Amino acid sequence: MYKDTVYSAFNLLMHYPPPSGAGQHPQPQPPLHKASQPSHGVPQLSPLYEHFSSPHPTPAPADISQKQVHRPLQSPDLSGFYSLTSGSMGQLPHTVSWFTHPPLMLGSGVPGHHAAIPHPAIVPPSGKQELQPYDRSLKTQPESKGEKEAKKPTIKKPLNAFMLYMKEMRAKVIAECTLKESAAINQILGRRWHALSREEQAKYYELARKERQLHMQLYPGWSARDNYGKKKRRSREKHQDSNTDPGSPKKCRARFGLNQQTDWCGPCR
DNA sequence: AGGCCTTTGAAGTAC
DNA sequence: GTACTTCAAAGGCCT
Numbered sequence: 001m002y003k004d005t006v007y008s009a010f011n012l013l014m015h016y017p018p019p020s021g022a023g024q025h026p027q028p029q030p031p032l033h034k035a036s037q038p039s040h041g042v043p044q045l046s047p048l049y050e051h052f053s054s055p056h057p058t059p060a061p062a063d064i065s066q067k068q069v070h071r072p073l074q075s076p077d078l079s080g081f082y083s084l085t086s087g088s089m090g091q092l093p094h095t096v097s098w099f100t101h102p103p104l105m106l107g108s109g110v111p112g113h114h115a116a117i118p119h120p121a122i123v124p125p126s127g128k129q130e131l132q133p134y135d136r137s138l139k140t141q142p143e144s145k146g147e148k149e150a151k152k153p154t155i156k157k158p159l160n161a162f163m164l165y166m167k168e169m170r171a172k173v174i175a176e177c178t179l180k181e182s183a184a185i186n187q188i189l190g191r192r193w194h195a196l197s198r199e200e201q202a203k204y205y206e207l208a209r210k211e212r213q214l215h216m217q218l219y220p221g222w223s224a225r226d227n228y229g230k231k232k233r234r235s236r237e238k239h240q241d242s243n244t245d246p247g248s249p250k251k252c253r254a255r256f257g258l259n260q261q262t263d264w265c266g267p268c269r
Numbered sequence: 270a271g272g273c274c275t276t277t278g279a280a281g282t283a284c
Numbered sequence: 285g286t287a288c289t290t291c292a293a294a295g296g297c298c299t
Binding site for chain 3: 156158159160163166167170180181182185186224225227229230231233
């Protein structure tokens with residue numbers, strides 16, 4: 001239901017012109033430092049947000065964190081980015097939709113759908129994205145500080161280029177290979193990712209950059225550190241034996257001095 | 270119920 | 285500055 005709603009919404013979004021320069025710089029974009037966060041100037045909502053703002057605007061999710069979260073009123077770099085009026089989805093190889101789930105920018109509502117849609121980057125502590133974070137104000141029972149902390153929805157990290165690629169291609173791989181296990185699928189996707197041309201990868205890097213930018217505007221004070229330690233993990237030593245385990249292809253390539261973009265190291269093949 | 274697996278990339282920490 | 289760590293997604297598997 002939620003998926004379908006956002007699905008259709010995002011299909012509308014499939015038509016924005018590729019940003020100038022996209023497809024020419026497959027290398028990851030330079031990191032967006034906190035210093036670059038918008039802190040002044042005239043707030044300007046990106047066209048995407050304007051378009052998808054609910055007719056009955058949902059209150060800004062100010063209660064999702066102790067930090068002050070502002071509605072993204074300013075979009076100096078994104079203005080004109082998500083144009084709904086012209087162009088195509090660049091040359092992205094999508095068929096029906098770009099993401100399996102709504103990307104970051106779809107959280108504020110859908111035309112014709114008045115129900116508030118929680119921001120996809122916001123999930124309850126359970127990890128499920130079904131929470132209606134804005135309804136939490138209805139709570140009447142006072143909560144202890146610990147409870148409050150535990151029930152605070154998590155603002156997820158924005159997806160990187162590879163994650164965006166995975167989201168789009170996962171279904172295809174599942175269909176082709178009749179696989180279901182994500183670990184196996186991800187291995188295939190990892191290989192396919194490296195098989196992509198630089199131009200193809202560049203599209204995803206660019207999208208990821210926009211996602212990060214938007215995330216920064218939505219959650220100016222958010223840091224990846226906020227989510228550190230939320231997953232309980234086994235001690236690293238169990239699956240990290242540096243003597244026998246070559247590690248990920250990435251680490252393996254680093255160890256053998258291979259090109260991270262193009263080379264496949266033997267031990268990881 | 271919840272962590273592991275598996276991938277890459279971004280961002281954080283540690284030295 | 286470099287190396288290492290964590291977490292984003294996904295869903296079957298395992299404890």
